[in-house]
Amino acid sequence: MDERENAARKFLIGAQNADGGWSYVPGGTSSPESTCYALMAGAPTEGACWLMAHVHGDAIALDGDNEPHWTTSLAVIALGGNNGLQRRLVKWLLTCEGRKVAMGAEVAMDGNLRGWPWATGCFSWVEPTSYALLALKLHGQKNHPRVAEGERLLLDRVCADGGWNYGNPKVMGAALPSFVPTTALAVLALQDVAPARDVVTRALQFMNIEVRKRPSDLSLALAILCFNAFGMAKAELVEALARRQRTDGSWQGQVHLTALAVLALEASGEARNVFRLPK
Amino acid sequence: MSSDCQNNKYRFSRRKFLRLASLAAGGVGVGMVAEHWLLRNRQPAAGVTIYKAESYGAALERLIREGLQNYPRVLERVRGGRVLLKPNLIEYYDAWRVNTHPSVVMAAMDAFRAAGAREVIVAEGPGHQRDTELLLEESGLGEVLRSEKAKFVDLNLDSIHPVTLTTNYTRLGRMFFPAAVLGADLIVSLPKLKTHHWAGATLSLKNMFGTVPGVKYGWPKNVLHWHGIHESIVDINMALKPGFAIVDGIEGMEGDGPLRGETVQSGVIIMGDDLTAVDATAARVMGLYPERIAYLTMMLAHGGTVNEGRIRQFGETVLNVRRDFRVIDRFSFLKQPSPWRDFVRGL
Numbered sequence: 001m002d003e004r005e006n007a008a009r010k011f012l013i014g015a016q017n018a019d020g021g022w023s024y025v026p027g028g029t030s031s032p033e034s035t036c037y038a039l040m041a042g043a044p045t046e047g048a049c050w051l052m053a054h055v056h057g058d059a060i061a062l063d064g065d066n067e068p069h070w071t072t073s074l075a076v077i078a079l080g081g082n083n084g085l086q087r088r089l090v091k092w093l094l095t096c097e098g099r100k101v102a103m104g105a106e107v108a109m110d111g112n113l114r115g116w117p118w119a120t121g122c123f124s125w126v127e128p129t130s131y132a133l134l135a136l137k138l139h140g141q142k143n144h145p146r147v148a149e150g151e152r153l154l155l156d157r158v159c160a161d162g163g164w165n166y167g168n169p170k171v172m173g174a175a176l177p178s179f180v181p182t183t184a185l186a187v188l189a190l191q192d193v194a195p196a197r198d199v200v201t202r203a204l205q206f207m208n209i210e211v212r213k214r215p216s217d218l219s220l221a222l223a224i225l226c227f228n229a230f231g232m233a234k235a236e237l238v239e240a241l242a243r244r245q246r247t248d249g250s251w252q253g254q255v256h257l258t259a260l261a262v263l264a265l266e267a268s269g270e271a272r273n274v275f276r277l278p279k
Numbered sequence: 280m281s282s283d284c285q286n287n288k289y290r291f292s293r294r295k296f297l298r299l300a301s302l303a304a305g306g307v308g309v310g311m312v313a314e315h316w317l318l319r320n321r322q323p324a325a326g327v328t329i330y331k332a333e334s335y336g337a338a339l340e341r342l343i344r345e346g347l348q349n350y351p352r353v354l355e356r357v358r359g360g361r362v363l364l365k366p367n368l369i370e371y372y373d374a375w376r377v378n379t380h381p382s383v384v385m386a387a388m389d390a391f392r393a394a395g396a397r398e399v400i401v402a403e404g405p406g407h408q409r410d411t412e413l414l415l416e417e418s419g420l421g422e423v424l425r426s427e428k429a430k431f432v433d434l435n436l437d438s439i440h441p442v443t444l445t446t447n448y449t450r451l452g453r454m455f456f457p458a459a460v461l462g463a464d465l466i467v468s469l470p471k472l473k474t475h476h477w478a479g480a481t482l483s484l485k486n487m488f489g490t491v492p493g494v495k496y497g498w499p500k501n502v503l504h505w506h507g508i509h510e511s512i513v514d515i516n517m518a519l520k521p522g523f524a525i526v527d528g529i530e531g532m533e534g535d536g537p538l539r540g541e542t543v544q545s546g547v548i549i550m551g552d553d554l555t556a557v558d559a560t561a562a563r564v565m566g567l568y569p570e571r572i573a574y575l576t577m578m579l580a581h582g583g584t585v586n587e588g589r590i591r592q593f594g595e596t597v598l599n600v601r602r603d604f605r606v607i608d609r610f611s612f613l614k615q616p617s618p619w620r621d622f623v624r625g626l
Contacts, residue, residue, distance in 0.1 A: 024436035024494070028458070031436075031494060062495060064441055065455070070497065099505075118497020122505055125497065127409075166407050166498050172476055172607070174539045177372055181410055214371065216412040252412065254436070 002269075004242055007249030008262045012043040015255050021050035022255045032060045032071035036078035037259035040274050041266075051075050052085060058092035068096065070118050070128045073135035077274065082139070090139050093132055094146055098124025108170040114146070115153040124153055125167040130185035137192065137277050151193050154186050162202040163210070178203075180211050180219035184226040188275045191229050204230065211237065217244055217251045217261065224264035229276045238268040325556035325584040326350070328593040329564070329600055332529050333546045339386035340393075342548055343525060347394055349593045350552045353465070353523050358395040360464030364388060365521070367470045367486050368403040369537065371410075371417035376532060376542050378414075379469045381423040383527040383548070387469060388427055402459050404434030404489045406499050411435070432459040435493030446517045446581065448510035451502070454518060455495045466490075466521035468554060472528035472545055472561055474536035478508050479572050479610045480565060481537050482558040483524030487515045509574040516554065517581055524557040525550040528564065533604040547600045555583025556590050563587070563597045565604035567613040 015038075016022055021030025022038045030050055039047045054060050059068030060075045076089050093116075101111035101123055115124030116132040133150045141147055159169040163178025164186040170176060187203050190196045204227070211223040220241040227234045241261055244251060251257040267273040328346040332339060347354060364387055366379035384401060391399045401424060408414055411433045415421035424431050437457035444453055460466060470486035478485055488503060488511070496502045503511040528547040534540035547564060551557040555578040559569035569575045569585050576585065584590055587597075606613055 023438060024433075029438035033494065062439070062455075065495075069495075117501070119495075119502050122497070122501040125499070125501070127498065168499075172535050172539065174535065176538075179408060179410065214413055214417065216410050216416070218410045218412065256436075 004245055004249075005262055005265050008245065008251075008258050008265075009042060009249075011249035011258055012038050012041060012255065012262075015250075015258075016044060016047070019050055020046035021054075022047065024254055024256055026253070026255065029063055032062065032069060033074060034255040034259070036071060036074040037256045037263075039078040041259035041262040043259070048079060051079065055085065055089070058088040059096070060089075068092065068120055070116070070131070072096070073116070073128070073131040076135035076139060077131075086139065090136065090141065093136060094141070094144060096120075096132075097146070098122065098129075109168070110153075110156045113149060113153040113156055115150045123167075126154065126157055126164045126182045126186055127166065129153055129167075130182075130189040133189035134185075134275055134277070137189075142192070151190060151196070154190060155196060155199060157186075158199055158203070162199075162206040164203070178206060178210070180207055180214075180216075181222045183207050183210075184219075184222035187226050188229055192277045192279075200230075204232070208234075215240055217241070217257050220244070221251075221257070221260040221264040225260075225267050225273060225275055228264075228267040228273050233268070235268075238265065241265070322579060322584040322586045322589045323553075323582060324589055324591065325551065325553035326591040326593060327549060327551040327553075327556050327560040329560065329595040329597070330548045331546055331595055331600060332548045335380050335382040335529055337529075339382055339548070340389045343386050343390035343550070344393060346525075346548070346550045346593070347390060350523070353552050354394055356465045356522060357391055359397050361462065362391045362396045362399045362465045362467060363460060363463035364391070364399060364401045364467050364469055365460075365486060365489060366401065366403055366420070367481070367489065367527075367537075368405055368414050368418055368420060369489075370405075370407065371413050373538070374414075374418040376530065377471070377473075377538055378418045378420070379471050379527045380529065381419040383525065383529070384420060384469060385423045385427060387467065387525055388429055391467070396465075398430075400430045400432055400459065400463075402432040402434050402437075402457070402490075404437075404457070404491065404493055406488060406493075409435070409493065409498050432457070434459065434490055435498070437492065439492045439495055442518050444514045444518055446514050448577070449503075449506035449514050451506055451514070454514065455492055456490060456519065457492050460490045460519060465523060466519060468521045468524040470524070470526055471537075472526050472531035472543075472547070472549075472565065474533055474540055474565070474604055474606050474610070476535055476537075476607055476609075477504070478512070478574065479606070479613050480558070480562055480567060482526060482561045483521070483554045484512050484516050484558050484574060484578070487512070487519060487521060490519060491515065509577060512574040513577045513581065516578070521554055523550070523552050524554045526557060526561050528561065531565065531602070531604065533565075533606070535607055541605075543602055543604060545600070545602045545604075547595070553584055555579075555585060559585040559587075560590060560592075560597060562613075564601055566601060567604065567606070568616050570617045571613050571615070 115129030
């Protein structure tokens with residue numbers, strides 16, 4: 001696997017923009033998500049300077065924008081350490097919250113629970129909430145009340161098939177199906193929540209079936225990271241992900257996917273799992 | 280004495296109030312009629328093409344090529360230009376029912392290439408799913424893109440740039456859009472003919488929601504709902520000005536669309552260069568009154584055409600292909616004409 005990881009890292013190094021950041025597809029404008037994932041995958045650390053230059057107020061912002069961006073939680077994970085900047089980002093995460101909404105009967109969820117939104121002033125959704133929970137838990141905020149509320153929100157949004165979609169289990173009375181990537185992120189965010197064990201077990205079963213039925217680079221990489229966090233080796237998934245690598249070392253020519261794949265391959269080699277929470 | 284005075288005063292005030300109220304109501308009524316009348320007569324002439332196409336195996340490319348001949352100004356923009364096709368690619372489950380069929384995308388691609396486009400790209404930014412690879416494979420569009428050697432741009436992940444909103448109904452002031460969309464010479468909306476449980480109907484204007492980048496606004500693009508679906512539809516379309524639309528109405532969706540409704544074998548392709556007129560015609564084909572769809576009436580103030588009398592029909596007539604699409608209860612009013620309609624018509 002080292003060869004594959006090295007080829008992928010070469011791709012990442014070659015894809016780095018002159019400003020130090022990474023875009024989703026080489027040649028584009030640097031974006032915080034790709035830069036965070038490239039950093040997590042061990043790409044050159046100039047990316048950290050790009051991220052730091054994109055802190056507006058106490059949150060990450062996109063180029064040409066000054067609104068707080070949902071990738072602030074990813075930056076907390078990617079930058080690591082416990083310095084003044086980290087503390088500012090964590091503090092902002094604790095103040096950021098999704099909008100509360102009075103729900104009609106056709107939508108089966110508790111609109112009063114506060115998680116994290118994609119954009120300021122909006123409702124809370126599964127992916128930004130999962131990333132925020134992981135960032136806060138990895139930075140000593142496991143016992144903060146916002147973390148407990150975020151966990152409750154995820155548990156409130158479980159779909160009938162056992163996993164999670166973007167955060168809407170039912171609409172107009174009809175159950176909506178789950179997706180593997182969002183299920184993996186939610187499960188990773190709940191990996192240390194003992195009362196959620198049954199829900200998590202069911203979600204892992206859903207993922208195990210679904211990722212084989214409809215594999216994709218994104219679902220395979222996140223599922224591997226997720227199974228690994230629970231000590232469940234899935235060699236055939238790792239093989240499937242490895243087979244999908246392109247000759248240029250990338251997955252689909254995308255930075256964010258390639259970095260995720262590197263993290264998954266790394267985790268499968270028992271080196272480290274960036275999303276594994278301390279016991 | 281004092282009490283009498285107060286009563287007189289009270290009576291006078293009430294009379295005055297009623298007089299003022301009736302004047303105001305009359306003023307509002309005259310204003311509304313005048314607005315309807317002005318909008319009706321101000322609507323520019325438009326042309327919409329309807330062709331019957333009973334199945335996805337039909338000669339779709341030929342139909343689209345023929346249809347394009349009705350729009351010489353569009354053909355001028357196509358020649359040597361970069362055409363961006365924006366299908367509706369929304370979910371992996373029930374993919375054949377909810378997404379624009381790959382055969383329609385392929386036919387459009389071939390027709391625009393044949394019309395002299397320098398490049399035809401397919402681009403979409405799915406609203407729920409970050410896993411675009413999964414959507415492409417499950418919908419069958421991935422296979423078509425490979426066989427046609429066509430470029431696909433995931434608009435959720437493209438480089439983005441801010442655009443000032445000229446209409447600004449959402450009060451967002453500006454919105455970010457993907458570079459691929461901003462750099463296209465012609466944007467072609469390729470929606471599916473469907474009802475929609477929040478907007479009433481989702482057609483070529485609503486389909487442009489998929490150009491809004493997830494990297495900025497998330498999955499789902501919840502900002503658009505908070506700032507008003509109809510308002511967002513108008514702002515996006517006025518910012519990007521898509522120049523052509525081809526509605527996949529071969530199999531439509533009724534009831535709880537855009538995902539959970541039932542398939543209707545509607546057997547049509549509807550196209551044109553005025554997206555408001557295309558959507559108004561598509562709504563009529565669905566048995567809906569387009570004047571009752573908020574975003575369509577909002578587009579009247581921005582050069583769109585809804586009035587049947589102002590839309591020249593090429594190919595089939597609406598009557599020949601009309602189906603009665605079922606709507607959910609909250610949109611039952613779309614099946615009723617506007618109370619002003621007959622009155623204004625008579626003016």
